Amino acid sequence: MPAQAPGNKPTENIEGVYRKLIDSMPFFIATGLTTPVNLKRQCHLPGHLQYINSRYQVYFSEKALHLKEEEKDAYARTYALFDKFIKSYTKKDYSSSNYYCQQALDIAVAHDFSFEELHLCRPSLNNSYFLSGDYTNAMKISSAGLSKAGQVNDTNRMAHFNNVIGYIHMRQKNFVQAAQYFQLNLQLCRSLNDTLSEAGALCNLAELCIARGQYDTAISFLQAAEQTYRSMKDVSFFTPKEREAYVSNNMAEAYKLKGACRQALAFALNAASLAGSRLTGMNLYDKASYYINTGAIYNCLSNPDSAVFFLRQGIRVAKSIIHREYIRDAAEQLAIAFAGKKIFDSAYFYHFLFARLKDSINAETSQQEILQREASLKIEQQRQLQQSALEQQKLWRNIVIAISLFALITLGFLYNRYRLRQKNRYQQEMNQQQNELFNAIAATQDQERKRIAEDLHDSLGSILSAAKLKLSALKESQPAMSVDQLANYHVAMQLLDEASVELRNISHNIMPATLSKLGLVAALRNLINQITSHAGIQIYFSSHGFEQRLDEHSEMSIYRIVLELINNVIKHAEASKVTVQLIRHPEYINLSVEDNGRGFDYENALKIKKGSGLGNILSRVEYLKGGIDVDTVPGRGTTVIIDIPYTIA
Amino acid sequence: MTKIKLLIADDHRILRDGIVSLLQSEELFEVIATAANGYEVINLVAKKEIDVCLLDINMPGLDGIETAKLLKEKKPGIKIIMLTTYNDREIISELVHIGVAGYLLKNSDKQELVEAVHKVMKGRHYFSEEVEEIILQGLTEKRMEETTPALTERELEVMHLLAKEYTNEKIAAALHISYRTVETHRKNIMQKTKAHNLAGLIKYAYSKGLLK
Numbered sequence: 001m002p003a004q005a006p007g008n009k010p011t012e013n014i015e016g017v018y019r020k021l022i023d024s025m026p027f028f029i030a031t032g033l034t035t036p037v038n039l040k041r042q043c044h045l046p047g048h049l050q051y052i053n054s055r056y057q058v059y060f061s062e063k064a065l066h067l068k069e070e071e072k073d074a075y076a077r078t079y080a081l082f083d084k085f086i087k088s089y090t091k092k093d094y095s096s097s098n099y100y101c102q103q104a105l106d107i108a109v110a111h112d113f114s115f116e117e118l119h120l121c122r123p124s125l126n127n128s129y130f131l132s133g134d135y136t137n138a139m140k141i142s143s144a145g146l147s148k149a150g151q152v153n154d155t156n157r158m159a160h161f162n163n164v165i166g167y168i169h170m171r172q173k174n175f176v177q178a179a180q181y182f183q184l185n186l187q188l189c190r191s192l193n194d195t196l197s198e199a200g201a202l203c204n205l206a207e208l209c210i211a212r213g214q215y216d217t218a219i220s221f222l223q224a225a226e227q228t229y230r231s232m233k234d235v236s237f238f239t240p241k242e243r244e245a246y247v248s249n250n251m252a253e254a255y256k257l258k259g260a261c262r263q264a265l266a267f268a269l270n271a272a273s274l275a276g277s278r279l280t281g282m283n284l285y286d287k288a289s290y291y292i293n294t295g296a297i298y299n300c301l302s303n304p305d306s307a308v309f310f311l312r313q314g315i316r317v318a319k320s321i322i323h324r325e326y327i328r329d330a331a332e333q334l335a336i337a338f339a340g341k342k343i344f345d346s347a348y349f350y351h352f353l354f355a356r357l358k359d360s361i362n363a364e365t366s367q368q369e370i371l372q373r374e375a376s377l378k379i380e381q382q383r384q385l386q387q388s389a390l391e392q393q394k395l396w397r398n399i400v401i402a403i404s405l406f407a408l409i410t411l412g413f414l415y416n417r418y419r420l421r422q423k424n425r426y427q428q429e430m431n432q433q434q435n436e437l438f439n440a441i442a443a444t445q446d447q448e449r450k451r452i453a454e455d456l457h458d459s460l461g462s463i464l465s466a467a468k469l470k471l472s473a474l475k476e477s478q479p480a481m482s483v484d485q486l487a488n489y490h491v492a493m494q495l496l497d498e499a500s501v502e503l504r505n506i507s508h509n510i511m512p513a514t515l516s517k518l519g520l521v522a523a524l525r526n527l528i529n530q531i532t533s534h535a536g537i538q539i540y541f542s543s544h545g546f547e548q549r550l551d552e553h554s555e556m557s558i559y560r561i562v563l564e565l566i567n568n569v570i571k572h573a574e575a576s577k578v579t580v581q582l583i584r585h586p587e588y589i590n591l592s593v594e595d596n597g598r599g600f601d602y603e604n605a606l607k608i609k610k611g612s613g614l615g616n617i618l619s620r621v622e623y624l625k626g627g628i629d630v631d632t633v634p635g636r637g638t639t640v641i642i643d644i645p646y647t648i649a
Numbered sequence: 650m651t652k653i654k655l656l657i658a659d660d661h662r663i664l665r666d667g668i669v670s671l672l673q674s675e676e677l678f679e680v681i682a683t684a685a686n687g688y689e690v691i692n693l694v695a696k697k698e699i700d701v702c703l704l705d706i707n708m709p710g711l712d713g714i715e716t717a718k719l720l721k722e723k724k725p726g727i728k729i730i731m732l733t734t735y736n737d738r739e740i741i742s743e744l745v746h747i748g749v750a751g752y753l754l755k756n757s758d759k760q761e762l763v764e765a766v767h768k769v770m771k772g773r774h775y776f777s778e779e780v781e782e783i784i785l786q787g788l789t790e791k792r793m794e795e796t797t798p799a800l801t802e803r804e805l806e807v808m809h810l811l812a813k814e815y816t817n818e819k820i821a822a823a824l825h826i827s828y829r830t831v832e833t834h835r836k837n838i839m840q841k842t843k844a845h846n847l848a849g850l851i852k853y854a855y856s857k858g859l860l861k
Binding site for chain 1: 659660661663664667668670671674706707712714734735736737738739740743755756758759786787799801802803825826827829830833836837840841
């Protein structure tokens with residue numbers, strides 16, 4: 001089987017044009033015509049020269065390449081890269097050829113050079129990938145080519161790419177898909193009325209059938225192709241005879257594999273005779289293969305002499321093109337044929353040749369397979385790498401999201417707590433401030449009272465006293481006063497006395513001097529004495545543990561509290577007996593005011609406490625951080641108990 | 650006859666001058682110095698010989714009460730007459746306790762002042778009529794206070810029930826008072842009698858004849 005890459009079979013018309021161009025090539029070169037117009041024509045040439053003559057190809061392509069690289073124009077660059085591709089491709093340096101052709105394709109796609117894309121770059125890149133064993137990329141390139149051809153409505157190219165894709169599938173032993181694409185190709189060729197391409201499609205289908213072991217179907221496809229070729233005449237470059245030989249050879253293959261060696265022989269001989277008729281366009285590969293196949297079939301028919309005849313021709317052609325596979329096959333068959341002729345030294349020689357070639361080819365094939373596997377492995381690795389990179393990215397993204405979320409929640413939580421704490425602190429601060437404010441107000445009030453009382457007492461009292469003294473002095477200086485004068489003097493003195501008494505009372509009410517001079521217990525004793533002597537009520541006062549004075553503010557507050565409590569009792573309780581006790585415990589002062597009055601509804605009193613005496617008492621107790629407990633039952637008297645904590649200064 | 654050497658202490662200059670001019674006509678009196686506060690008084694008595702010191706109570710810095718205390722301590726020979734507007738019983742009794750010889754209210758006239766000085770120079774006391782009354786009243790009430798038992802009526806009731814091993818709850822129910830009030834009374838009783846526990850309290854009560 002000739003291992004021909006797909007898509008390398010130019011159609012008749014284009015190939016004819018190439019041939020003419022190539023004929024005129026030496027002229028272009030000789031005249032040194034390098035104008036852009038000619039250059040453009042030249043551009044097309046070298047890429048197609050491969051079909052004709054590799055010796056010219058290299059020469060022209062080098063020349064053209066040099067010229068084209070000077071052109072910065074994208075179109076020329078496409079061709080320059082394409083020619084670089086051709087150079088690597090013919091050297092079987094597929095990694096370079098893939099690279100250059102891919103670049104050429106990129107430029108062609110970017111600048112919408114659809115002809116170059118569909119006729120040059122994609123088919124060639126496909127072949128390059130295909131031959132380097134990278135079927136995945138070959139498939140990618142051709143699939144894109146197929147869809148592009150569909151877009152630009154290029155049926156010819158659609159057929160081509162279907163054919164190519166089918167071929168790739170066949171190579172990968174995806175026979176079902178391969179058959180589908182080949183069928184599509186066939187239909188497109190028929191719709192184009194392109195009988196030649198149609199025959200080509202049939203040949204491909206036949207090849208597929210042979211690979212699948214469907215020999216009869218293969219034979220029917222080949223027969224149809226044969227008819228087509230036979231009905232065609234020589235057209236320019238193309239010779240139907242060459243195609244006929246190809247078909248016959250495949251027929252022979254099919255019959256041989258079927259086991260029908262006699263039928264196979266007829267076709268093989270047809271192919272071989274066509275190969276021997278020096279047909280134009282018949283390449284040496286095919287020629288060698290036809291001779292060798294014919295020889296093999298003679299071997300199969302146990303006709304070693306005929307076999308040797310054809311095999312010798314085959315091995316000669318194969319050696320001229322240094323085709324190792326064909327040499328190997330020919331050597332194998334020659335060994336069999338010579339063995340059949342009982343010429344064992346020759347048989348041994350060819351067998352030895354066969355074995356050596358087989359090993360080296362196997363080694364190379366396996367190396368190629370390894371390369372192919374490596375290539376696909378690389379692709380797989382890359383895919384996995386990308387995948388893992390993607391997954392890692394995803395993982396990182398998830399981690400970042402998770403951390404962000406966590407941080408957000410934590411922050412929110414902390415912020416909330418912070419706010420709550422701030423709020424609490426604010427509340428506390430407010431309360432404290434309120435307390436301090438009340439403190440300050442109460443303290444200031446008490447201070448003010450004290451100051452006013454002392455000022456009144458002192459300044460005004462002293463002035464009144466001084467006035468009295470002056471008045472006495474006046475009287476002494478006037479020993480002989482009239483009765484009227486004397487009477488006026490006494491009235492004036494009396495008024496001054498009254499003023500003094502009034503002043504004393506006022507200042508005492510504001511702030512008793514005893515409190516500031518002698519302390520709480522003395523002041524309370526004084527207070528209670530005064531009340532007892534004026535109101536018809538018995539008040540007992542007892543204190544315990546007040547050898548040392550309290551701080552001024554506490555003293556004033558407690559004094560006010562007691563005053564207020566006694567006032568309440570006198571006003572509301574209708575009590576006859578009151579007991580006031582002030583007892584100093586190690587950590588607090590206990591004040592209790594107990595009466596035998598009618599009692600009252602404390603809860604109700606609390607509701608209307610605002611502005612009342614009770615309200616004042618409560619604020620003062622609160623200010624002293626004390627606790628108040630009112631034990632009262634209507635009809636059974638009241639006991640007010642106040643505990644005030646204190647710290648020894 | 651030697652003149653009586655006087656020191657007049659008052660934070661008001663107008664009053665000091667008034668008293669000085671009032672006493673100028675008295676041939677037996679000689680105002681040695683005047684002072685505006687207690688510290689000046691203490692300094693002056695250390696340098697000069699003084700027989701009688703007329704002291705106001707309300708003075709900045711060292712007030713009359715503190716000055717009187719210091720004078721009695723450092724110069725017990727000097728007779729002190731308080732000349733003040735204060736007629737508070739506690740203040741009067743405090744000063745009497747300190748040992749002042751006289752206590753005049755500022756509404757006293759010249760005659761009273763002169764009489765007071767002469768009287769204290771003879772080693773006797775002189776109090777304005779009003780002050781005298783307050784002192785006497787205080788004495789009678791003091792006596793009454795002393796007879797008042799250390800424990801109030803209610804406290805005695807509580808103690809009796811405690812002696813009967815009543816719990817606070819039972820006492821509260823029996824006396825129609827709250828539990829907290831009972832607790833307060835109990836604590837106050839303990840504090841006043843300096844008893845540490847119920848046994849100590851009962852012992853105290855028997856010793857004082859409060860329980861029989």
